[in-house]
Amino acid sequence: MAENSPNPVPFSEPPYLRGLPSPYHTEKHRAFQKRCRAFAWENLIRHALEWEREGTVPEHVFQTFCKHNMLLPNLPAPLPVDWLKRLGIRDILGVKVEEWDHMYTGIYCDEMARSGLSGPGGSMNAGFAFGIPPIIKFGSKQLQERFLPDLLTGKKRSCIAITEPEAGSDVANITTTATKSPDGKHYIVNGTKKWITNGIWSDYTTMAVRTGGPGAAGLSVLVVPLKGNPGVNMRRLKVAGQITGGTTYIELDDVKVPVENLVGREGEGMRIIMTNFNHERLVITVGVVRQARVALSAAFSYCLKREAFGKKLMDQPVVRHRLAKAGAELETLHAWVEQILYQLCHLSKEEADRQLGGLTAMAKAKAGMVLNECAQCAVLLFGGNGFTQTGQGELAEAILRDVPGIRIPGGSEDVLLDLSVRQLVKIYQAQEKKLSQSSKI
Incomplete structure (x- = not known):
């Protein structure tokens, strides 16, 4: 059996790939699935277990996926068509960016996980799936102009940083603070973030911080520079599964962030x-x-x-x-x-x-x-x-x-x-x- 062919073993494939009728999938969806499976197999799936054993997916894999626009499917549908076209991106493996819908997203996410391991795919997708969307949806035009060209093309990497040692699912009790400098030009960020997927490789993070009082009303979101930024210290965490995901502990000690890096408004976090x-x-x-x-x-x-x-x-x-x-x-x-x-x-x-x-x-x-x-x-x-x-x-x-x-x-x-x-x-x-x-x- 060819590696890109549907697997005949029971439970191995979704019904539409076993030849059963589907009310959801069009011929265009099915054609993309074939192309997506071939690409993912060649560039990720066939090496996934080996890379998981080694603990890291090579950097060139991220670059290959970005070169072929194959991390953009992690963004929410519909895609940011105007931005993508400005950057010369018009299709994803033959699917026009303006035609992309959630069924394509489902196909893509399914194929990216076909190794059975979440770590190898997760080593690349956190920025596109979780870090970039708030900038697209809530960021000012100026913020988008500064960050989206490099982030959407993969020239810079990002992640999302919400979880803290004492605040995981309890988001409203985040303690990392962002206090304005005396001249009002910067936020001074102090605190820690833990279990941050892809953090160790990220140039920027979309970070939840406390700019106001206690509770949810005091939260805001900032784009915080990471790699090489003064006051930022990062180390990888050893975790039981998802070994290749780059799970990271981030310490922030008087980190200066321009006030223009605020996503949305204060208190909207x-x-x-x-x-x-x-x-x-x-x-x-x-x-x-x-x-x-x-x-x-x-x-x-x-x-x-x-x-x-x-x-x-x-x-x-x-x-x-x-x-x-x-x-x-x-x-x-x-x-x-x-x-x-x-x-x-x-x-x-x-x-x-x-x-x-x-x-x-x-x-x-x-x-x-x-x-x-x-x-x-x-x-x-x-x-x-x-x-x-x-x-x-x-x-x-x-x-x-x-x-x-x-x-x-x-x-x-x-x-x-x-x-x-x-x-x-x-x-x-x-x-x-x-x-x-x-x-x-």
Whole structure:
């Protein structure tokens, strides 16, 4: 079987790639998928496990992806068409930038995760997926002119820095401060940021800081220079999974940042961060579904070949039962994610944030649970091989180590489950109020 062909092993591919009808994917989507798979395989997927073992994806990979505009799909759809065309960027592997929609985003994120590992793809995408979007959506024209040309073309790298040692999902309690200098020309930034993906390689970060009093109302967002900037100290953190993601600890000691680097206005930080989270959670979820596919299909393939107690593992009812339970969870999640992607194609950004923000948080939380189920299933069925960081079960073992890196970042699982229901209650209350008012007319 060619490496770029659909994998025939059950659970290994989404339904539309198994030849089943799809109401969501057009011929243009399918054509892009083929080109995207070929590009990702050649430049990332076939080396991913090797690079994960080594702990770092070579720098030239980032440059190759940028040269072919293949990190731009990490931006929220629709893409910033005017900016891209100003920079001479008119298509992404043959898809016109003005035609890019969320279904293309879903295809791209799925293909980028086809190694089963989130680290190698994550080593490149944090800036485009999380760091640049706030500048595009909320940045002043002057701020955009200063930063977007280099960031969108990959001449400079960026990341997003929200999490702190004492403030992860509890964003409102961020303690990193940004105080204006006596002459009013700079913010002086002090504090620490932790678990910052790609931070170690980034020239800039879109950073959440406290410019005002306590709570959410005191938060703002700044573009903070990192590499080589006085007062900035960075070191990589050793983490259990996503080894190649460049997880970084950042210390900021009287770091001078021009006041012009403010994104939006002072006090708007919480709104900017929350809006950005919807996209972050969506792209994480799509990649996680593919990781779960890789884990479960690897176990399925192994069970078709491995013999124990005088028969193939697949001939054992208990094995089939375990595969079926995990597979049902996986396919259910995939159908839900496709539905969300399609809905995003047909809603305004404001309406999508309102209607789908809570559901996207719920889907991201569910994705972590499903990946855990599929990865544990794979490791258990691989047996001793699944407990070994080499050999047949190496990939399943690595995917299981990735699971906490899905269930915690982007809003930890329990926080997102609570958030999702609170959002649904808000929507219900608004609709109930509207119905009540209309009935009085």
